[in-house]
Amino acid sequence: MIGFMGGFGGNNLGDELIALVNYMLANNIGLNKEDIYFFSFNKIESMKNFPDINWIEYNKLPDLFNKLKNISYLKTNKNLFKNFNKIILGAGGLFYDYRMFHLIGWYSRVSYLNNNNIPYSLFGVSLQKSYNLLGRKLVRYILANSSYNSFRDSLSIISAQKLVKGIYVDKIIDPVFYLKKVLKINKLQKFSKVLIAPRRWKNFNNLYKDLIEYLLKNKIEFDFWALDLREDIDFCKKLQNMFNLNNQILQTPIKIGLNKIFEIINNYEYIIGVRFHSIVIASILGKKIIAIPYDLKVNGLMKDLYLSKFLYTEGNINQFLDKSFNEWYKKGKDYIDLYSSYINDSIPLIEESFEKAIFS
Numbered sequence: 001m002i003g004f005m006g007g008f009g010g011n012n013l014g015d016e017l018i019a020l021v022n023y024m025l026a027n028n029i030g031l032n033k034e035d036i037y038f039f040s041f042n043k044i045e046s047m048k049n050f051p052d053i054n055w056i057e058y059n060k061l062p063d064l065f066n067k068l069k070n071i072s073y074l075k076t077n078k079n080l081f082k083n084f085n086k087i088i089l090g091a092g093g094l095f096y097d098y099r100m101f102h103l104i105g106w107y108s109r110v111s112y113l114n115n116n117n118i119p120y121s122l123f124g125v126s127l128q129k130s131y132n133l134l135g136r137k138l139v140r141y142i143l144a145n146s147s148y149n150s151f152r153d154s155l156s157i158i159s160a161q162k163l164v165k166g167i168y169v170d171k172i173i174d175p176v177f178y179l180k181k182v183l184k185i186n187k188l189q190k191f192s193k194v195l196i197a198p199r200r201w202k203n204f205n206n207l208y209k210d211l212i213e214y215l216l217k218n219k220i221e222f223d224f225w226a227l228d229l230r231e232d233i234d235f236c237k238k239l240q241n242m243f244n245l246n247n248q249i250l251q252t253p254i255k256i257g258l259n260k261i262f263e264i265i266n267n268y269e270y271i272i273g274v275r276f277h278s279i280v281i282a283s284i285l286g287k288k289i290i291a292i293p294y295d296l297k298v299n300g301l302m303k304d305l306y307l308s309k310f311l312y313t314e315g316n317i318n319q320f321l322d323k324s325f326n327e328w329y330k331k332g333k334d335y336i337d338l339y340s341s342y343i344n345d346s347i348p349l350i351e352e353s354f355e356k357a358i359f360s
Contacts, residue, residue: 001035002026002358003056003087005109007094009040011229013261014176014277016049016254018091018124021175023053024182025354037084049254084118088357091124091152091175093276093297095142097135098128107138114145121148121357124175124350126156126297130163140164148360150353153300172353173304173346176277180284181347185262194222195250195268197278200235201294204274210317211272211292212243223248225265227275270328276301283343286336288328290321305339 004022007015019038026036036054040046043057089110097103113120122143130136140163143149150170151157157169194215198208215222224239226232226249236249252261262285265271271282272290276298282289283305291302292312302311310324328335 001037001083001085002031003084004036004038005087005089006039007041007092008038009042009046009058011045011253013227013252013254014275014280015092017176017179017277019046019050019053020254020258021178022088022091022123022354023050025175025178025351026358028351029355029358031358081116081118086147086358087113087118087120088123089120089125089142089146090122090150090357093126093128093295095125095139096128096295097130097132097138100132100135103135103138107141110142110145119147120145121360122146123148123150123354123357124152124172125150126152126300127159127163128295128297129159136163143167148357150357153297153304155296155300155303159296170349170353170356172349173343174277174280174301175350175354176280177284177343178347178350179258180343183258183262183284185266185285193268194220194270194272195225195265196222196272197225197227197275198232198235198239199228199274199294200231201274204292204294207292207317208239209242211321212239212245214318214321216243221247222272223250223268225250225252225271225278227252227278229253232275270325273298279305283339286340288332288336290324290328305342307335307339 004019006018008019023036033052037056038046038053039058040055041058043055046053046055095103095106110120127139130139143160143164149160149167150172151160152172152174154171157171160167160169224236224247226236229251233249233251239245240247240249250264252264262281265281266285268287270288270290271278272292273279273282274292274294279289279291279298279301289307290310291298291307293299299311302308309327312320
């Protein structure tokens with residue numbers, strides 16, 4: 001039996017696509033459906049989205065910092081985990097400590113696996129910046145005890161090698177890029193319209209204000225894209241209210257299907273992405289991408305796609321947007337061809353890494 005742990009069940013499109021790709025890859029290498037289990041933070045919601053997948057609620061795995069829960073689930077866990085051969089952690093930005101309870105949760109799960117001699121692999125993850133000593137200690141423990149590691153950007157590999165001396169890490173692209181191999185994407189006439197995929201983030205309010213004012217001033221039509229249904233819809237409405245906008249807020253829950261999701265996003269020429277997987281989906285579709293990073297994983301992704309020129313870092317955002325739109329206008333096809341070639345060449349590495357994660 002193989003178990004998959006990630007950020008599944010929260011109706012974040014990126015996380016749900018990761019679950020789907022992991023399931024596709026597991027089927028491709030011949031794993032039997034009855035031997036594949038996924039862990040969810042909301043089993044009922046996950047079963048609605050993916051009824052063919054076997055789901056386990058995360059609360060069946062105890063939090064080592066909650067002794068009463070450990071005792072109440074002890075018998076269940078022994079029966080549940082005795083047949084697991086491997087647990088796959090990934091993909092995504094799972095390990096960060098700006099919310100310590102989140103990282104403690106992952107440390108607890110990994111500790112439980114280690115204490116019960118259940119091996120685990122990290123597949124296609126990225127590391128976010130550690131802000132404190134305890135955070136670095138917990139991430140180091142997770143990395144050091146893994147039987148196999150693959151990361152989805154070069155900056156994460158550098159971080160891992162600083163935390164664990166001599167660690168071996170394979171570099172792949174985000175597993176969601178695998179969808180480019182299996183989806184048939186129609187080439188549509190591009191509309192001169194912008195889609196913004198925002199994320200609520202500290203100190204970003206003025207940045208969003210400047211961005212929207214720039215688009216309004218230049219009479220550029222734009223809509224919002226809510227990738228995380230828990231957080232983004234309300235935040236997009238807040239941005240609408242700030243500027244008295246009547247534009248669309250796109251919602252793309254996984255339950256509407258892959259083809260429908262990609263068809264909706266394909267109607268836009270530019271994607272201004274704050275959320276990581278908005279950039280992944282945009283590049284699968286061959287879009288013109290501008291990124292505003294909330295974390296280094298976005299920087300790493302844009303660097304790997306040869307799009308660092310379109311990554312906002314600091315300074316006057318109006319000047320940055322002027323340069324970005326002008327550069328896309330002049331050399332758009334060249335950039336799209338370059339990053340598309342990189343993605344196509346890298347998809348086999350996803351498949352190879354997945355097999356290593358399962359069988360190492």
